[in-house]
Amino acid sequence: MGKPFSNELEQLGGTYEWALSVDISQPVIELKNHYSNLLLVVGSGGSYSAAEFQATLHRLFFSSIAMAVTPVEMISALPRDGSASVWVLSASGNNIDIRRAFQHAALSEPKSVCALVGREQSKLKQINERYHYTNVYEYPLPAGKDGFLASNSLLGFATLLLRIYASASNTNQRIPGSLGRLISDSLVDHESLDSVELILGEVCKTKVVHVVYSERYKSIAVDIESKFVEAGLGSVHLADMRNFAHGRHHWFDKNPENSAILFLTSEHDRDLAQRTLDLLPGTLAKQLLVLRDLNGLELVAGILLSLYMTHWRGVHFGIDPGRPGVPEYGSKIYRLSANAGFAVSVNKERAACQRKMKTSLGQIDSSVWTGYYRQFLRKLKKQAYRGLVLDYDGTLVDGRHRGEPPGEDICRELNRLLAGGMTIGFATGRGKSIRKELRSPGVIEERYWDSVVIGYYNGSEIGYLSDEDCPDQSAEPQSCFDGVESRINQVLGTGSQELRITPRKFQLTVETKVPIPEVLLWDTVCSVIESHYSNDLAVVRSSHSVDILPRDISKNAVVEKLAEKIGVDSGILTIGDRGRWPGNDSALLSTEYSLSVDEVSALPGSCWNLCPAGVRGPQGTLHYLQKIECGDGVAYLR
Structure with missing residues (x-):
């Protein structure tokens, strides 16, 4: 199952160039029309990292509320009054949870429902045909299907989303034409991934890694955690810069061996990050990576960094992240079918x-509205x-x-x-x-x-x-x-x-x-x-x-x-x-x-x-x- 991860890394440059060239006019128009709504971005597996990435861009470019959710979390996250937009991200558009989430969202009738899919003629597209107000934007990835982990699809989606948000907000966003330039522009103190690999050697060898991040860089941390855990490369603990101070540091006192810490920080937070690291025991493997504030561009570089950290860690532990070997029970768990609360139809x-109840003050009993409905229907037909x-x-x-x-x-x-x-x-x-x-x-x-x-x-x-x-x-x-x-x-x-x-x-x-x-x-x-x-x-x-x-x-x-x-x-x-x-x-x-x-x-x-x-x-x-x-x-x- 999957394909060699090193082969996938070799295709990243082509994927990046492709994502810089394709037409984005339709999703830009939709985003312009609905960007002020509460945004729920739905993703599962590797696409959840892309969901967190988009939610960050939404807050950054429009100062509007946005949150990443899994398909199941979306069910309770949708507001009662329908005042939300929903974006669904999926490389294939075929997995059952994403399809159910898209249909549930469409039946719930929020302000807008969109999907970004990395292939043509997906099952999401078929569902979209039933609901004319929804949108599915298909961008067939030049690298084809990912291996076991989200790789080219994630970098492609991240680059597309940055372009979409920059265009929708009329931001003059400079995006370099190559991955090498992307890294050198985004990372402080590093001109290439080779120099990053040198300083992260010890961090990539420890079994448990704490990733502590500045607020804007959560999507990078989430992707590191996702890839390390899904490929069986180790355990990752996540915390933002200040939440780490509320007890998370105690882990190192009780587990000093085989634990490491990586700070992903902005230039603004660099001093706080360094002072925090200096207070931790000197025996720990610890490292600091500083990213420049480039209006979201550095987040794309962070996704690239996560992919290469996964590769380096896989080399050390002798596991190919692109085909780590999935046990039989894992495949069976993935294929388990359960409704989990998704709506499949509404009479x-x-x-x-429900539409009337969205407008009413307080919780009027549904039976009252049922009576009004039947009375109105009789009058209308008579x-x-x-x-x-x-x-x-x-x-x-x-x-x-x-x-x-x-x-x-x-x-x-x-x-x-x-x-x-x-x-x-x-x-x-x-x-x-x-x-x-x-x-x-x-x-x-x-x-x-x-x-x-x-x-x-x-x-x-x-x-x-x-x-x-x-x-x-x-x-x-x-x-x-x-x-x-x-x-x-x-x-x-x-x-x-x-x-x-x-x-x-x-x-x-x-x-x-x-x-x-x-x-x-x-x-x-x-x-x-x-x-x-x-x-x-x-x-x-x-x-x-x-x-x-x-x-x-x-x-x-x-x-x-x-x-x-x-x-x-x-x-x-x-x-x-x-x-x-x-x-x-x-x-x-x-x-x-x-x-x-x-x-x-x-x-x-x-x-x-x-x-x-x-x-x-x-x-x-x-x-x-x-x-x-x-x-x-x-x-x-x-």
């Missing part, structure tokens, strides 16, 4: 109630509908494909309903771009353009799809917006290079050009509006922007337009994705017959998400549309 009633109003971005079009028209399946359903006599309206924060997309070939058939209603700029301007003059692009913003843009820039302390504020007659759209947490942009805009314009203006939030509107404007204007067209007492169904305040669909989905394909409100009588677990956005909209039976202008939900 629709439970999924719908009603006859003559009109349908849909949000656009996030509901008909995936945010990852903004600028493209709705998918073919959704267009087919919309035209089917129009052919059955149903009146359809679209409520959007956008302007004329939606008209262009809905008129694209294969979207809304031209014969229906005169009857399809569009509410532009959150319902502030309403026209038909056939109208060329709506919205009015030439009109100046109303006087209620005077001074808003300058005040927002003043509070944020930014200029036009970071914010894009687009003025319209009845709306100001605020977007960022650089990563700023969604909540920060929202809080800043709200503070300006509430302090100076609270009587006149309101603020709503979408997945990509914050919109400032006159207080009497909402997407419900489209519902009112349809009611005027087809009859006040006619049933009108509304569908959107941001139903929870301050989402820009909160008013639209407060109507009696309203469905969400993502966020829901706490109201028991409206804004339910009835999609199957793990189904979100346009995939959820398609699910709803396919449930509508329509004929002679009347429709029912089945």
Whole structure:
């Protein structure tokens, strides 16, 4: 089992060069959209080191909370309100624990679920096809499958992740083009791995090694522990610089023989590390390695160092880390199958109630929500509908494909309903771009353009799809917006290079050009509006922007337009994705017959998400549309 570890080390240079050259644009976009969320990075075995590495980068580049977890730990780590992103790291994408973790995460519906995989056509990719909101990024490693330990996959992932985080944070990260330069740039007092090997000779020969690390270097220490233990090369104890002082040092008093200590420290912590080492008995094998602060680059060098330390130790003990020889019972343990609490399916009633429970204060008994659910479902199915109003971005079009028209399946359903006599309206924060997309070939058939209603700029301007003059692009913003843009820039302390504020007659759209947490942009805009314009203006939030509107404007204007067209007492169904305040669909989905394909409100009588677990956005909209039976202008939900 496995392959010679020395052969794997020879391939590291090629893996590093490959990782510096491949396209990373898609994971960068996803990270930019969700970096301010709590991040859980899932890994098992060697991939756990990569998970710890990514969690460190996340804290370093974005100052956001991030933690590495095993697949089983992820189950209890996911927050109840869904306010997290999950990244799963796996060289093969095939091991059972990682697959179960990915599916469990998708069914739990956090903000984002992504996987980084080192091969194509993995089983994770197959699971990903079921849940359209999840992402699997496949990067087939040039060195192929690792041996017994994670080697080329780990260095490749580390290099890719550093590039992804530097790009997503707009950091000008210098990354050397060779491994030799990586080591010489990152290590203080060492120009090559050869000189490191010389000073670590005694440390690599002792049976028990304590690795004490500066806060940022935990991922390096974790990888040393993982490799030494998994290959049977000895026992490793881990502690950070100060936790070591809380009793960990006592080990050496009771076990002075065959124990060593290695400090992995930053230049900032060097003095503390040296003073700590000086206080330990002189008979111990002890060594200090100092890494330069290179904004995460030194962590990649640390992974390389861990690989070579494993090799040196293997040579000393006569064990090849790439094929150490796995006992029969070890293979049987690996193949044991146990659910361990992973979700494999969630019935629709439970999924719908769990979404509502995420929004409620306190622990409302689930049976209460079950009662509300059944009551709402009966009402929804009993009603006859003559009109349908849909949000656009996030509901008909995936945010990852903004600028493209709705998918073919959704267009087919919309035209089917129009052919059955149903009146359809679209409520959007956008302007004329939606008209262009809905008129694209294969979207809304031209014969229906005169009857399809569009509410532009959150319902502030309403026209038909056939109208060329709506919205009015030439009109100046109303006087209620005077001074808003300058005040927002003043509070944020930014200029036009970071914010894009687009003025319209009845709306100001605020977007960022650089990563700023969604909540920060929202809080800043709200503070300006509430302090100076609270009587006149309101603020709503979408997945990509914050919109400032006159207080009497909402997407419900489209519902009112349809009611005027087809009859006040006619049933009108509304569908959107941001139903929870301050989402820009909160008013639209407060109507009696309203469905969400993502966020829901706490109201028991409206804004339910009835999609199957793990189904979100346009995939959820398609699910709803396919449930509508329509004929002679009347429709029912089945």
